[in-house]
Amino acid sequence: MKHPAPAAHAQTQAPAPDATATYVFAVCRGTRAINTADLTGLPGMPGGGQVRLLASGTLTAVVQTVPAADFTDEVWQLRLSDRQEIERYARAHHEAVSAAAARGPAVPLPLATLYLDDERARGVLGDEAARFHGALKRIAHHTEWGVKVYRPPAPPEPAVSAAAARPGPPAPGAGLAYLNRKRGVHDRRERSREEALQVAESVDAELRDLAAESRRLRTHGAALTGEQRVHVLNATYLVAADRADELRRAVGSLRERTGAQIELSGPWVPYSFVGGV
Structure with missing residues (x-):
C-alpha cells in the first residue's frame, strides 16, 4: 500500500x-x-x-x-x-x-x-x-508509480588460506598479499557502487521521459529495510493512465539491459504530486 x-x-x-x-x-x-x-x-x-x-x-x-x-x-x-x-x-x-x-x-x-x-x-x-x-x-487521468533500484550484494571478504591459518610465523610477503587482496575487494566494491549509481541514473532518465512529473526520494539503508542489498534509487513517477503498459515494458527492458534489481510498484493515487495542498 x-x-x-x-x-x-x-x-x-x-x-x-x-x-x-x-x-x-x-x-x-x-x-x-x-x-x-x-x-x-x-x-x-x-x-x-x-x-x-x-x-x-x-x-x-x-x-x-x-x-x-x-x-x-x-x-x-x-x-x-x-x-x-x-x-x-x-x-x-x-x-x-x-x-x-x-x-x-x-x-x-x-x-x-x-x-x-x-x-x-x-x-x-x-x-x-x-x-x-x-x-x-x-x-x-494519471497515477503514481514507485521504482526502486538496488545494487548487487558486495563481494565477499578474501578467504584466509590454509597456510595462513596455521599457527606460526607468517610466510614472507603474506602480509602484503593479504593487504592487496583487501584492497582488491575494496576496489571491486567501489566499482560496483559506481556502476550501480550510473544504472540508477539511466533508469531514472528513461522513466522520466515517460512521466508527466517525477520525484527522487531518500534511499533506504539496509538497517531500515532489514536487507543486505543496497538501495541506489527511490523514485516516484506521475504517469498517464494510457501509458501504464508502456511503463511496465520499459522497466522490464531496463532489467534485461542493465541486469539491475528493479522493483516497480503501483498504480497508486498520486499522493506525491498534489503540490502540498
Whole structure:
C-alpha cells in the first residue's frame, strides 16, 4: 500500500471530552459521480462516524466526524510510535482516498488532516479552491508509480588460506598479499557502487521521459529495510493512465539491459504530486 503523507493538522490543545472534529480524507471536483457516491461501506477512522461527502461550491470533500480527543498532538505522537496502530489508521485513510479516486481525480490530504467543524472545512475549500482545482487538473487521468533500484550484494571478504591459518610465523610477503587482496575487494566494491549509481541514473532518465512529473526520494539503508542489498534509487513517477503498459515494458527492458534489481510498484493515487495542498 502507498502510505499517506505524515500527519498534518493534529489538534494541539486538549479538547472537551465530547468534542468532535471534521477529518478530511480527500478533495474532488463536485461532479455527479462524486456527489452520488455511496460511501457507506467505508470504515473510516476508528471511533468516527459515517464517512460522508461535504460539498463546497465546485469542490466536494470526503470527510468523517471523529472524536477530537483521538487526534490531539500528544495522542497522535504516541500513535506514531506504534507501528501496527499507525498502519491501521493509514490503511483506513488510504481506503477512503482510493474510494474517491475510483470515481474521478482526487487530491489526497495528509494523514490526520482535521478541522474544528464542517464550516471550517468548507471555508478552507473555498479559500483554497484555485489550488485544489490546479492539483486536480494536474493529476487527472494519471497515477503514481514507485521504482526502486538496488545494487548487487558486495563481494565477499578474501578467504584466509590454509597456510595462513596455521599457527606460526607468517610466510614472507603474506602480509602484503593479504593487504592487496583487501584492497582488491575494496576496489571491486567501489566499482560496483559506481556502476550501480550510473544504472540508477539511466533508469531514472528513461522513466522520466515517460512521466508527466517525477520525484527522487531518500534511499533506504539496509538497517531500515532489514536487507543486505543496497538501495541506489527511490523514485516516484506521475504517469498517464494510457501509458501504464508502456511503463511496465520499459522497466522490464531496463532489467534485461542493465541486469539491475528493479522493483516497480503501483498504480497508486498520486499522493506525491498534489503540490502540498
